[in-house]
């Protein structure tokens with residue numbers, strides 16, 4: 001099935017979007033990207049792109065770290081996203097993947113004197129995980145790349161080899177996914193999502209300087225929790241603390257808010273979705289679908 005994508009300034013058929021096998025980004029993983037969701041609200045007959053501005057700001061930050069020049073402003077990325085969804089006539093939940101990449105054809109990993117390209121495509125996208133059934137996670141034997149190796153703060157495609165090893169080994173060992181520790185043994189996040197905990201009614205998560213991708217979903221949940229009167233604590237988390245939290249959930253654009261049932265075969269709470277997780281999950285889904293007036297400014301409507 002063909003669809004319309006945006007590549008280097010043009011809306012084209014996805015079958016015609018090609019790159020050379022000599023492309024720097026393909027050879028060295030030198031591209032930065034975003035994962036954005038747009039949700040369809042049947043009642044409003046509207047597609048809402050969730051927190052696009054924040055995603056594009058992060059894209060620009062990732063690009064800066066990797067010496068990629070952005071050809072567009074945040075506003076231009078936003079209008080292209082809306083146009084792309086309109087051109088594909090979507091009336092269902094979709095995932096948007098904007099990517100800035102090193103387009104030069106060269107056998108040298110250096111980033112100086114190289115050219116940059118841009119594309120964005122969309123795919124229909126439902127739930128990544130079962131939203132009700134909790135995940136059984138393990139702690140990965142792999143470590144997250146540190147800020148001084150490949151900074152997790154930047155969404156760099158090459159760094160996802162790390163996520164791929166973590167996720168694949170977790171599956172091969174019979175788990176749904178894995179939590180990954182930093183080089184110094186502290187909790188960072190999941191393979192490709194952030195992680196949050198509830199203990200004594202407080203929301204606990206890692207700090208922005210703990211070798212994580214600072215998730216747009218993470219920041220959203222922190223705001224929602226504070227508005228619900230839940231105290232939020234961002235701090236270092238030890239591995240053994242994972243086993244004794246009252247509730248746990250993973251969060252991200254893909255993962256949304258998915259409860260965690262067990263970690264390394266230790267049951268979390270009663271093994272089912274915790275009360276506060278359920279409360280946050282419900283509010284989150286109302287918010288992303290543009291149902292909550294207070295947060296409507298996070299949802300960009302596509303259709304006039």
Ligand SMILES: Cc1ncc(COP(=O)(O)O)c(C=O)c1O
Nearest residue numbers: 192193194213215216217252253
């Ligand atoms: C490594 C990693 N951490 C965290 C997240 C969550 O980020 P966001 O909520 O911005 O999607 C993602 C992407 O979903 C990710 O790939």
